[in-house]
Amino acid sequence: MLRTLLQGLRRPVTEPPPPEDAALVALGAALDQATRRKLGRSLSIREVDAGSCNGCELEIHALGNAFYDLERFGLRFVASPRHADVLLVTGPVTRNMREALERTWAATPDPKWVVAAGDCAARGGVFAGSPDCVGPVSAVVPVDLVIAGCPPTPTQLLQGLLALLTR
Amino acid sequence: MTAQRTLVTEHRPWPRFAVNATAWQEATGRLAAGDATLLGMWGEPPWVHMAILEEPPHPIAVISLACPDGHYPSVGALHAPAIRLERAIRDLWGLNAVGSPDTRSWLKHGPYTFLPVEGDSLHQIPVGPVHAGIIEPGHFRFTCDGETVVRLEARLGYVHKGIQELMDGADLARAAQLAARTSGDSTVAYSIAFARAAEAASGTRPSPRAAWLRALMAELERLANHLGDVGAICNDAAFSLMLAHCGMLRERVLRAAAACFGHRLMMDCVVPGGVAIDLESDGVERLRALVDGVRARFEPLGRMYEETASLQDRTVATGVLQPDLARQFGAGGPIGRASGRKFDCRLAPGYPPYDVLTFDVPVRTEGDVNARIWIRIDEIEQSLTLITQILDRLPEGPLVVPLLPRAGEGLALVEAFRGDLLVWVRLDADGRVARCHLRDPSWFQWPLLEAVIEGNIVADFPLCNKSFNCSYAGHDL
Numbered sequence: 001m002l003r004t005l006l007q008g009l010r011r012p013v014t015e016p017p018p019p020e021d022a023a024l025v026a027l028g029a030a031l032d033q034a035t036r037r038k039l040g041r042s043l044s045i046r047e048v049d050a051g052s053c054n055g056c057e058l059e060i061h062a063l064g065n066a067f068y069d070l071e072r073f074g075l076r077f078v079a080s081p082r083h084a085d086v087l088l089v090t091g092p093v094t095r096n097m098r099e100a101l102e103r104t105w106a107a108t109p110d111p112k113w114v115v116a117a118g119d120c121a122a123r124g125g126v127f128a129g130s131p132d133c134v135g136p137v138s139a140v141v142p143v144d145l146v147i148a149g150c151p152p153t154p155t156q157l158l159q160g161l162l163a164l165l166t167r
Numbered sequence: 168m169t170a171q172r173t174l175v176t177e178h179r180p181w182p183r184f185a186v187n188a189t190a191w192q193e194a195t196g197r198l199a200a201g202d203a204t205l206l207g208m209w210g211e212p213p214w215v216h217m218a219i220l221e222e223p224p225h226p227i228a229v230i231s232l233a234c235p236d237g238h239y240p241s242v243g244a245l246h247a248p249a250i251r252l253e254r255a256i257r258d259l260w261g262l263n264a265v266g267s268p269d270t271r272s273w274l275k276h277g278p279y280t281f282l283p284v285e286g287d288s289l290h291q292i293p294v295g296p297v298h299a300g301i302i303e304p305g306h307f308r309f310t311c312d313g314e315t316v317v318r319l320e321a322r323l324g325y326v327h328k329g330i331q332e333l334m335d336g337a338d339l340a341r342a343a344q345l346a347a348r349t350s351g352d353s354t355v356a357y358s359i360a361f362a363r364a365a366e367a368a369s370g371t372r373p374s375p376r377a378a379w380l381r382a383l384m385a386e387l388e389r390l391a392n393h394l395g396d397v398g399a400i401c402n403d404a405a406f407s408l409m410l411a412h413c414g415m416l417r418e419r420v421l422r423a424a425a426a427c428f429g430h431r432l433m434m435d436c437v438v439p440g441g442v443a444i445d446l447e448s449d450g451v452e453r454l455r456a457l458v459d460g461v462r463a464r465f466e467p468l469g470r471m472y473e474e475t476a477s478l479q480d481r482t483v484a485t486g487v488l489q490p491d492l493a494r495q496f497g498a499g500g501p502i503g504r505a506s507g508r509k510f511d512c513r514l515a516p517g518y519p520p521y522d523v524l525t526f527d528v529p530v531r532t533e534g535d536v537n538a539r540i541w542i543r544i545d546e547i548e549q550s551l552t553l554i555t556q557i558l559d560r561l562p563e564g565p566l567v568v569p570l571l572p573r574a575g576e577g578l579a580l581v582e583a584f585r586g587d588l589l590v591w592v593r594l595d596a597d598g599r600v601a602r603c604h605l606r607d608p609s610w611f612q613w614p615l616l617e618a619v620i621e622g623n624i625v626a627d628f629p630l631c632n633k634s635f636n637c638s639y640a641g642h643d644l
Contacts, residue, residue, distance in 0.1 A: 013415060047301045051326045053640045055351025055432055060301050061395075062421070065414035079299035096276040096325045097304060100296045126344050132275075132329030151351065153431060 014069045017162060018155045041165050042074035046084035046108065050101045050140075051091030051133060055151040056118040060088065062154045075161055081107040086164065089137045090151075092120040092127040098134050105141040113144040113164060117157060122146045172230065178576040179367040181516075183216075183229040191232045192240055194219060199245040204497040206580070207589045207606040208242065208252040210260030215239045216604075218578065218589060220497070226516050229578060229591070234262055241267040248496045248611055259331065274324040274643060281320055284310045289317065292625065296325045303639035307628075314624040319617045327643040334603035339365060339439050339570065342600040346590070347434050349605050350641030355381075355388040356583030357605065357641075358437035360590040363518065364603075365439040365570060367577030368594045374564035377441035378519040383454075383557045384424075384433045384442075385582075386550040390461070391420040392584040393501075393543040393550070396636050400540055401472065403629040404481035412468055416461050423457040426450065441567030451558050458551050469544050482537040486619045486631035490532060496611040499586020501542040502635055506534035513582045524556050536634040572598035583608060585638060607641030 049057055063070040070076070078084050081104045093101060105114070116137040119125040127133050137143050147160035170190035175183040186194070194217065197203040206218035206227065213235045219228055232239050241264035243250035253264035254273035263270075271279065284291070289310055296304035304325040310318040330349055334342050346361035347354045359381050366373060373381075398413025421431040427450035428436045436443050446454075472478060488498070493506035503510060511528045513521040529545035531538040574596040581588050586608030593601040616635050620628055 048297055049301075049303050049326065051328055052303070053348040053351035053354075054303055054638065055348070055354065055434065057301055057303065058352055058395075058432065062414075062418060065418050066411060067415070067418050077301060081297075091326065092328060094326055094328055096327055097296065100304065100325070104297050126341075126348055127328045127330075127333065130329040130333055132327055132332070150348075150434065151432070153425075 013066045014072070015067055017073070018159050020159065020162070040074075043085045043161075043164060044076055044078045044083050045086045045088050045161070046078055046081045046104070048087055048089045048101055048104050049091055050089050050097040050121070050137065051094035051127070052118065052120060053091075056090035056121075059151045059154050059157060060090075060117070063157055068154050068158060070158070070161075073158075073162060073165065075165070081105075082109065084108050085112060086161075087112065087114045087141070088161075089114060089116055089141075090118050090121050092124045092130070092133040093135060093137055093140050094133050096132075098140055101137075101140050114141050115145045115147060115160060115164070116143045117147045117160070118152055119148055119150045122148055125150060175231070175576070177574065178229065178578070179370070181227040181229065181578055183231060183576065186230045186232055188232060188240055191217075191230065194230055195240070195242045195245050197221075198242065198249075201495065204494075205242070205246065205248050205611075206497065206587075207591070207604070207610075208249055208256065209591065209604040209606070210256040210262045211593075211602050212237070212260050212262060215256065215262050216591070217242065218591070227578070227580070237261060238263050238265050240265055243267050243269070248614070251614065252610065274327045276324055276327075279322065281308050281322070282318075284318060286312070286317070288312055305639050309625060309628070311625055314626070316620050316623055316625055316628065319620045319628075321613060321617060323613065323639060324643050326640050330605065330644045331603060334600050337600050339598060339600065342592075342603060343438055344435060346603075346605065347437075349644065350607060350638045351432060351434075352392055353388070353583040353585065353588065353607075353638065353641060354432050354434045355384045355437060356581050356588050357590075358435070359385060360579045360581035360583075360588050361592070361603075361605075362437055362439045363579035363581065364577040364590040364592040365594060365600075367579060368575035368592055369570045369573045369577075369598065370575065371440060371568060371570045373441045373568060374566070375519070375562040376564035377566055379557055379561050380442045380446060380566075381437050382520050382524075383446070383554060383561075384428065384436060386553045386557070387420060387424050387454075388433065389584040390547060390550045390554070391417050391424070393547050394420065394461075394465070396633070397468075397472075397540060397543050397547075399636075400482075400536065400630065400633045401478060403633045404478055406475065406478045409468065409472065409478075412464070416464060419457060419460065423453055426453055438567060440570050441565065443567070445566055446561070451561075454554060454558055458554055462548070462551050465547060472540065472544070479537065481627070481630060482540060482634075483535060485536045485627050486623055486634060488534040488615055488619050490534060492615055492618055493534070496615055498611050498615055499582075499608045500584065500612075501539050501546065501586075502612050502615065503586060504528065504530050505538035505542045507532040510587065511582055512580045512587045516580065518581070520557070524553055526553050536630055539634040570598055572596065585609060585636070585641075586612070605641075605644065607638050609637035609639075609642045612637050613642060
């Protein structure tokens, strides 16, 4: 078993962070610097699926694999909104998830940011206009940063989240 | 009254019959007796449709009952797998199942009452819809006696987006996009199922190359998902090493998919009439290298799973699904196959190119978490074998042929990584979608999770749940 343990781990597969995306950096820079001094360079993220097809969740999951290793940047996913600085929200907010999203947002202590990940969260995606959806995340809670993509790749997600940490 | 049925001619490839209430109830009786398997049930006012897997010579048939007053005899009253479908039919199409044991709403949310629980020393644990992990939303209401779960009641529908309503009147391109986003982890399978249904409706046959490329993408999708599942199930038994290794392998599959087909999940790569993108010759070499790499790295992981006693201690004899329940519900995929139900629609009824490919369908009978892991481990090898065969024999031909603009109805059954996926579509004379119904494999698996967890401890629920890995989005529509 020791050989299996070490196999594939002798050479790290973790890759350098993706190049910064200028637009995302500008968005990140707009965040309150005083708040950032309080939190340092570490953010706790609570993921909320508010109606996604699960595609975004798969790629958010991938951020944890050895290639992207999200935690080396001080970014970690937490189990409760009460421990979170950031809500990472996906999906075209369904009617049935609206209250849960509002309550999750209310349960997240200030200061907090909301990141809308994926085309559905950003603009409703292919579900825009459905009577069973209430619209993009910004229709329910204030959004600080949008990461486009259907679904956004782990690299795009990482660029977006790192923009929250860089000035 | 005698049973009457009239063939509807424009339905392909399997027959559809308009039936009277007596024939409908006879079919219900065959389902309840175990002589037939329910494949799906949906509404189209004033009709209610039911797809049934019968014994040969008619393996699959759809029967339709007119209910102009909005009522039809409940199937769920005699055959439990239909209960949630009937609740959804009432929510979505306003048709009522007379005699149904459960008339609460399902996909459209409103005031809701959970089933009553009576007994000494019981407590309840409500979980969700926002869960602790990065997963989809749903609510689980556990009733426990100490650590032991005596009842689980799930409430789903949180990610109901009205996909079937959005399909009404959509052109084929938009409808295909919606189908591809019904359940993101099964995007290839949904795209194939929708495409095959639309092609059946219009009488179009895609080229052999397109069919083979679809199968290639479908096996890559199955490979990626099974790798993810094996890692995630072991992780829920606190064995995170497996997740680390399987996570890397899954990532390699997705990167190869992106390199070959331009999208990590291969979303929108399958379109009605064929495929949207070809596989270049360097893609063939890249996929061969992927197959070799995954096989070499995964084989010792399977051995490690087998030899790690602390992990086996969690998975063996945990969350047992009895074979008779799997058969009654027609549970597909690794869940059914781990409980003795050897159904794989790649083999029967079958669709190209699987009829000329060689592969095994692994089956076990223990029905525990361990068996569901082993089915996935064995299917990973089968998918690798299939990918190699496809790369070796990929035929030439056009990528896409235009669909004939013709009115008709089509039904397709496609083997997604979770099991058999059903799509039914009615096209109008302009080739637009008049109606579409998508039935995820999870419809017949979610209710079984409630049976499986009974008598297990609360702490084993994540393990049982992950070993099922049902879709929320695909189910909620």
